[in-house]
Amino acid sequence: MADVIVVGAGASGLNCARLLSREGLHVVVYEARARVGGRIRTFQPADGGPPLELGAQVVHGDRNPVHELLGPGRTRAVPRRVTARIVEDGTAREMGALSSGRRAPWQLEAVLQRSPGVTGLSVASWLRACGSTGTESTAVLEWFRQNWAADPEELSAAGIARAHRGDTVGEGEFAVEGGFARLPERLAEGLDGRLRLGEPVRELVYEPGRVTVRTDAGTASARAAVLTVPPAVLIPGLPAWKAAAATDLPAGDGCCVVITLDRPAPDTVIVFDVDGSTGFTRCAAGRPEVLVVAKADAAASLRAAGTGTALSALLATALPWTAGAAVLEVVVADWGQDPYARGAFTAPRAGREDAARRWAEPVDDTLFFAGEATVAGEQLPWVQGALASGERAAEQVLKALR
Template identity: 55%
Template sequence: MRADGGSVAGVAGVADVLVIGAGVSGLTCASILNRAGVRTVVLEARSRIGGRVRTFRPADGGPSLELGAQVVHGDRNPARALVGTETAPRPAAARVISGRVGRPMGTLARTPCPPWTMEARLNAEGAADGVSVNDWLRDNGGPAPVASEWLRQIWATDPDRLSARGVSAAQRGDTAGHGEFVVPGGFDLLPRRLARGLQVHVGRPVEVLGWSPGRVSARTATGTVRAGRVVVTVPPAVVACGTLTIEDLPADKIEAARELTPGDGCCVVVTLSAPAPETASVFDADGVSGFVSCREGRPEVLIVARDAAAACVRAATGPDLAAMLTVALPWSAGTRVLDTEIADWGTDPWSRGAFTAPRLGAELAPGRWAEPVEDTLFFAGEATVSGTRPPWVQGAIVSGTNAAERLLKAMSR
């Protein structure tokens, strides 16, 4: 793997396939092509590989924390064959915030609509076309604000715009199995394993992608890379906003890119002046801070916030951030914030959000975006499987695999 940001001029004219984006989908696709003997070059805009996988490691060597993909979902998740995993530990204390008051999570089990029960019912029963998640909740137990916020945080989308049928279909289409697992040493081990043996150039954003059947040219600040075919793995929103321009892109592709808007997400590691006295996980049902967690004996607190909560966390600095933590973790009162590490996926120009959930009115967009153009432009990324698979790491792997298989079939014709 080349990850030194070296000039791309030296690779011009030697690639059969260019892959744009070194996230999990792009690296999965490139690794399959590479094993098939296809000369493949990967260009990555960021100074690192991994896309929306980002691991934080404390300076003192303490346990790593995830600022992007959090866990490996499922005991049959293909990621487990690439990296060693351990069962995700359960926190000693689990709480929910409602009305800005913290309560044991177990109190939700005694309510008419526990969020995990409603989520399981939706996944199992499905829903009709045109029904939002909030509509489904109202029709299956009455108003359920806690369950609504729970699903908002899981899917990073306003439940009034989230397709109930798409959520259910994605979960039922998932073949990853059950359980949640962590990667010892950090989730970023996964992209590093995928990138082995590949020619990857980081810090090389593609500005303009030109193409004609059987020929592509990717213009960067340091030169142009030419290849016979290309796999675009950046989120569609990056294309829709013009950060990556694809010349002569068909109208249905442009429309699909505009429809596939990823949900907002912001993750923060806050280092406090005192260690946590407990291992705890807190769900903020008021929609302010998403999920907040800490580990006994460690000064780091992890905030994972999506949709409206992401905007709250993004805006919270200084006293506001300390007050937010005090509600979620009362023990933090009186501590000082020593440092913060932020992964603001909503404002990141190369992600434009957390991931792409199935939205009402955009049910056909993932398939339209995934469809190749003239056996020359191919597309991957979790957005291409939205509504048929969960848009998490296993979805990214499936999408990269699908694109590689389509491309190899086109090359064999």
């Protein structure tokens, strides 16, 4: 019998397993996919060009623990001087239009971070109270949808403010040399023989001090288990109050697509679609790939476009240079339809701000919980939040077992 079973080999599960193994515990990690990384997924162009991210996009902050985990020289700052545009009312415009005669979305989000008295308000209701209307309101609502994968009418203003205040990773954005998938590969080092890839946990049975999980390959037992799967991927066998917490933590829809065209991009550009059809679209000068990262309603729009002419039309609106280009390849990471993700990530919902705490709470010092959903509304739900949750769960397990 193992000491600990970890369910999920994303950033939180691997970090937890790594720390527990380092303390001499016998840990076994079960992962439903045939790879490690969870919602970290890197696309590698066939010609060896720069990788593109189909999941987690960048390392946020110069003090992010990812830098230390990867080692010196493994990350590089993302250039700040990039041509930025928007699509608004079906027309491509310069990004500066968002701050011409109105408050830019990022300015309003910064105001929210410093705002007292927002408890109980949704982001949309807070914006109305701030007098945000018309084109300003349309743009900032879509900004929140794309950055938080949630409907602003449901998104907690207090949770967003707390998450920003709880962020301590510093400034800047960084790319991982060779792709973000290097991080889970690094975390998995030393876990050889303890990783069970392609084995989803179908059910668990527990009593204080003992957990048994059932997979397609059979059953396994341990003294404790750490569940890192998203709450939306509810594993049968959890107590009713845990299932209730899970229903209050829905993951927002998300879909990422890499489209390889028959011609290279003339410029490096990022486009924010205010109209809500494509989220953020990126291309790099001299490269034939276009990356689309869409969340909330835009994810559904991108999904519905498929891989044919409708997708080409969406691209041509955001990036006019793609008009008439032939599509050579489309690679999709549809997180909203992924049975082991059920969405991009979890954002705090107004009126349900305690759900993350309830989901994170251990059960009988035997079941423990990690993953970005456990920090929703307290920390930013990016990779650093997932790593921190895995470390917290490891500390809880060590205290319980020792």
